[in-house]
Amino acid sequence: DVKVTQSSRYLVKRTGEKVFLECVQDMDHENMFWYRQDPGLGLRLIYFSYDVKMKEKGDIPEGYSVSREKKERFSLILESASTNQTSMYLCASKRSYEQYFGPGTRLTVT
Amino acid sequence: GQQVMQIPQYQHVQEGEDFTTYCNSSTTLSNIQWYKQRPGGHPVFLIQLVKSGEVKKQKRLTFQFGEAKKNSSLHITATQTTDVGTYFCAGLTGGYQKVTFGIGTKLQVIP
Numbered sequence A: 001d002v003k004v005t006q007s008s009r010y011l012v013k014r015t016g017e018k019v020f021l022e023c024v025q026d027m028d029h030e031n032m033f034w035y036r037q038d039p040g041l042g043l044r045l046i047y048f049s050y051d052v053k054m055k056e057k058g059d060i061p062e063g064y065s066v067s068r069e070k071k072e073r074f075s076l077i078l079e080s081a082s083t084n085q086t087s088m089y090l091c092a093s094k095r096s097y098e099q100y101f102g103p104g105t106r107l108t109v110t
Numbered sequence B: 001g002q003q004v005m006q007i008p009q010y011q012h013v014q015e016g017e018d019f020t021t022y023c024n025s026s027t028t029l030s031n032i033q034w035y036k037q038r039p040g041g042h043p044v045f046l047i048q049l050v051k052s053g054e055v056k057k058q059k060r061l062t063f064q065f066g067e068a069k070k071n072s073s074l075h076i077t078a079t080q081t082t083d084v085g086t087y088f089c090a091g092l093t094g095g096y097q098k099v100t101f102g103i104g105t106k107l108q109v110i111p
Helices: none
Strands: A004-006 A010-013 A019-025 A031-038 A042-051 A054-057 A064-070 A073-078 A087-094 A105-109 B004-007 B010-014 B019-025 B031-037 B044-049 B055-058 B061-065 B071-076 B085-093 B098-101 B105-110
Touching: A004 A087, A010 A019, A019 A031, A019 A087, A019 A105, A031 A064, A031 A073, A042 A064, A042 A073, A042 B085, A042 B098, A054 A064, A073 A087, B004 B085, B010 B019, B019 B085, B019 B105, B031 B061, B031 B071, B044 B055, B044 B061, B071 B085
Parallel strands: A010 A105, B010 B105
Antiparallel strands: A004 A019, A019 A073, A031 A042, A031 A087, A042 A054, A064 A073, A087 A105, B004 B019, B019 B071, B031 B044, B031 B085, B055 B061, B061 B071, B085 B098, B085 B105
16 A cells, blocks of 8 residues: 655644655655645645656745655745645655545644 | 636535536646545545546446546435545646646535
8 A cells, every 4th residue: 555644743833933844655656746725725736746856836836845855755844934824734646647645734833 | 827626615415316526627638637535534536537528437426527628527426425525626737747636525415
């Protein structure tokens, strides 16, 4: 079974903090994705990566950056957290077409 | 940019009734996927449609891809309580297969 894990299920941070969300997959997938999920807005793509050290902006990259130093790990970074970044963050990976999602991290910025 | 609209946003049905969710893209898609997210869970892949006019079935679920590859639908026959959840369509375009999700349809099934 493909496994995508995320470092935390719940996270509370203060405004202005630097936040790291980690995602690890164990199936040697080339492609990895970060989404945020908000009520009424569905899943919105923040960034994706199709190879180590390669990244592409998604639909809402502002306020975020990413890092992919190893194939299995894709990190989402909030340089200076703001309250409007309170959300559920979902990581996904895929090789061909099917995306496998992690359990999500519910981030609250106060 | 590409937009994928999905309706309805919410649907309540009596158990045994049918259910349909619709997805429309502002641009032609290379393929479309459907995912299901159970309450408290994460999205799980259901199916991918690639060909114009394609129809696929999974037990009580029927998936269609429009002739112009800009719209799709998911139909559930005789809903059961296990069908509860949010159904997302996801349109794919481009060489890197950039994925754009619809906002989802949240299905409630009343026993």
